[in-house]
Amino acid sequence: MHKLPDGVSLEEGALVEPTVVAMQAVRQSKLKVGDKVAIFGAGPIGLLTLLAAKAAGASEIVMVDVSEERLAKAKELGAAYILNAATEDTVQAIVSLTGKFRLPMKQRGRSRHSPTRFLF
16 A cells, blocks of 8 residues: 555546556557557556557557447547447457458457557
């Protein structure tokens, strides 16, 4: 347990760990400016990963989830495409959108807490 510094709210403090997970995932993925990214899971860490990937220079981000609410938030935060895995063949949709699909080596950037990311 760590004491939050003065001036850091509880809400801000609660976002530290998931933000670090998202940033570490993008760093480990070796994302390059202009890369296209697919993120599977639009929960809090997935949405933070979206923001981190955008900040790192991803050109297009595909967000996949089963929740329309979460997908709407992903679109609001800058996902170029949103796919509902409950109603769509996500791999086929990604191939249709991007023209290619490459599985990452050792699921680049994946940790036990983070959503899967694919670069294409």
